Amino acid sequence: MDKQLLIFDFDGTLIDSVPDLADAINIMLTTLGKQPYSIDTIRNWVGNGSKVLVERALVGKIEVLEGELTEEAVGHAEQVFFDAYSKMGDSKTVAYPDVDSGLKRLQAAGFKLALVTNKPIRFVPKILQFFGWQDLFSEVLGGDSLPVKKPDPAPLLHVCETLNINPAQAIMIGDSRNDILAGQNANMDTLGLSYGYNYGQDIRELNPTEAFDDFASLVTYILKD
Known part of the structure; x- marks a missing residue:
């Protein structure tokens, strides 16, 4: 790939x-x-x-x-x-199956990883630390890191510019219309995941480049080439 x-x-x-x-x-x-x-x-x-x-x-x-x-x-x-x-103490937040091992496999394969979320940035570092992912991502943006958030393409283009990577060499991966539309608006390939939060809409209706029902299948697809 x-x-x-x-x-x-x-x-x-x-x-x-x-x-x-x-x-x-x-x-x-x-x-x-x-x-x-x-x-x-x-x-x-x-x-x-x-x-x-x-x-x-x-x-x-x-x-x-x-x-x-x-x-x-x-x-x-x-x-x-x-x-x-x-103040949420004992966090109920969990990683989806195969995400931890999948991210590490993708990084080990030579891909740069970035995180672009609409969650306020103040809550992101603590969660990354909780899962031990703080060193996996080359760039991390929250919903208030820039004046606009997804589905605006600006956060994705900002990451590409910061890492000096052409948007054509990037893929946006997410579970909701905001992710797929942001990627499409940035003219990059998009990979959809069907298990997340998409307001009851099937992610495939948004025409991502490919869509998957689990993270392991997505990782296999990315690594297969």
Whole structure:
């Protein structure tokens, strides 16, 4: 495979962080005097960054209408959420099967690895440390590292520029429409994973270059050439 750089999404691609996110969201809602939601409901709200997750939780649905919430209310709720999420003790976040060994195999094969997530950057280093992945990625960007986030291609192009790699030599790998659209907007190949968080939509409907139902199959595909 004539590629040099593999850019990974984080939540829903490498890790299942919904149990911790759901706990923090429900603490936020309870603190604000609102009803909590099931983990399965909250799972469908994850993927567009913390602010959108908080907005969806406040109104109890995926589509938030313009003017439905004030900036002040969202800002306050987001701070309550951040406080709860930062205090999550025994982390329920887990790596998906074969991710740990797969990442190490890809790095050993000579690929540069990067991480581009819509999660606020302040929460990323602790999780990477938790899994022992802090030295795997040549570049790490959070949802607030740049003025824009996925599906805008800017974070992906920033990583390519920083590592001096042509976007044509990179692949975007993720579980949601934000990842596939960001990769397509950056004119790079995209690999989709069907097991993550994509608002109930089959990742294949977004026409990634290839799609897989498990991480091991993705690694085999990348290494086969």
